[in-house]
Amino acid sequence: EPEVTQTPSHQVTQMGQEVILRCVPISNHLYFYWYRQILGQKVEFLVSFYNNEISEKSEIFDDQFSVERPDGSNFTLKIRSTKLEDSAMYFCASVGRLYNEQFFGPGTRLTVL
């Protein structure tokens, strides 16, 4: 069964460093998302991406964040200068053309020290 994959599963970084989180969405899906969940809090929407551009972004998704689909399969989230409060689980999700159900990857745990 097709699934969304994410790498790495755990990323530890120093405050101020850049990180890139990677996702491989389900192959025939067209809409891509990033969400995050800070420990003990809700899953929060960050950004949606379609047709090689951002469709919508939340207040959290400021200038320090960017997304890219560099090669038609990978979908990346970059945080340019990480802050302590960026520590969270980051989930990638994708959905196909005819469906409403978003399918999530296993997540990347980002720890900023």
Next chain:
Amino acid sequence: DQQVKQNSPSLSVQEGRISILNCDYTNSMFDYFLWYKKYPAEGPTFLISISSIKDKNEDGRFTVFLNKSAKHLSLHIVPSQPGDSAVYFCAAKEGSGNTGKLIFGQGTTLQVKP
């Protein structure tokens, strides 16, 4: 911003009995609702969904009920099994088409006792 609320942080039921998880929402523009199940250290797994034009959707042991006038939905699991023990998230989709973001509730931790 509490557009989607799950007021019960936890629920404990006996194996074989019914589990009822509840969710309330405030935004009448939501047009699609989903339930996800999540185990620790894993991503949310899609469980069942319902369109705002329906009031019930059933899939095996799982049934979702939608009461639009009350802005309330519930997930029924019958019969409950120990493997159902997980965190259950209610989510609502805003916006037309496939690009709508999901807005999640806080989650309810279900424990099914053998």
